[in-house]
Structures are given as structure tokens and as C-alpha cells.
Amino acid sequence: MEKTLSIIKPNAIEDNNIGNIISRFEKEGLRIAAAKFTHLSKEKAEGFYIEHKERPFFGSLVSFMTSGPVMLMVLEGDNAIMKNREIMGATNPEEAAEGTLRKLYAKSLEANAVHGSDSPQSAEREVSYFFDTNEVLGRF
Ligand code: ADP
Numbered sequence: 001m002e003k004t005l006s007i008i009k010p011n012a013i014e015d016n017n018i019g020n021i022i023s024r025f026e027k028e029g030l031r032i033a034a035a036k037f038t039h040l041s042k043e044k045a046e047g048f049y050i051e052h053k054e055r056p057f058f059g060s061l062v063s064f065m066t067s068g069p070v071m072l073m074v075l076e077g078d079n080a081i082m083k084n085r086e087i088m089g090a091t092n093p094e095e096a097a098e099g100t101l102r103k104l105y106a107k108s109l110e111a112n113a114v115h116g117s118d119s120p121q122s123a124e125r126e127v128s129y130f131f132d133t134n135e136v137l138g139r140f
């Protein structure tokens, strides 16, 4: 069983799509192994996206991610990391396949509804960045 970090971004929360997104994960065989609502501080958002700190969109991305609440989740299942990336679709919603979460719920390239870890290394880092061991199912 693999674990991955998922974030429902502020635009999808504003648009009332939390249930639609979680329901999709469950239908696709992923389990919600941890979940919490939070409002990220600037420091927490910057640390999360540290790999992008030299990119021109970094400041705007951090502003967006701190513009409203987010829902942080750990998804668990067979091949959860790649399965979640497939369900999400391409980063740019204009390039995302029909039926993917980003095609359905993104507002823009930046406000693209969901985050998902992209490798086992990033999943490990991202899950432990937001969750203590005793907050994740199977580790209570
Ligand atoms: P992904 O979230 O698909 O892994 P990246 O890691 O490349 O994509 O980028 C992180 C996030 O930064 C994206 O999900 C999106 O919100 C934002 N982003 C990426 N590229 C751009 C861009 N060119 N302009 C504005 N925002 C961007």
C-alpha cells in the first residue's frame, strides 16, 4: 500500500467541490488515510513549494495557496501516487484530459483545484511535512 499527499486547493473549496473530489478518490479505490482543514501561513506554503522558489510564479502561487482554507489529505492505495496524478490530470487544465479533477474543477493554471505528490520521495516528504505519525490511519 502506497501513500501520497493530496491537497484540495482554495479555489475548489470556494466552489464547494470538496465532496465531489473526495468521492472521486474513493470511487477510484483510494482510501482517505488522514485529513485536515487548515489555512496555510506564508512560511508553511513557501516551505511546501520550496522546489519552485526560483520560478517566476512562486510568489503568486504562495499568495493563492494562502488565500483561503485548504484540505490536506493522505490517500492510500495500490500505486496511490501515480493513480492520484492520473485522476488529477495535467497541471494546466487546458491540457488536462476529459473527466480529470483539473479539467472539471480548475479555474486557471495556478488555481488548478488539487495537488498530488509526484514521486515516492516527494510523497514521503510532503506527508510528514503536514501530518504527525499519529494522525495517519494505520499508524494510530
Ligand atoms: P503539479 O502541481 O502538477 O505537480 P508543478 O509542481 O509544476 O505542477 O507546479 C506546482 C503548482 O504551481 C501547480 O499545480 C500550479 O498551481 C502552479 N503553477 C505551475 N506552473 C505555473 C505557471 N506557469 N503559472 C502559474 N502557476 C503555475
Ligand code: MG
Residues within 6 Å of the ligand: 118
Ligand atoms: Mg509538482
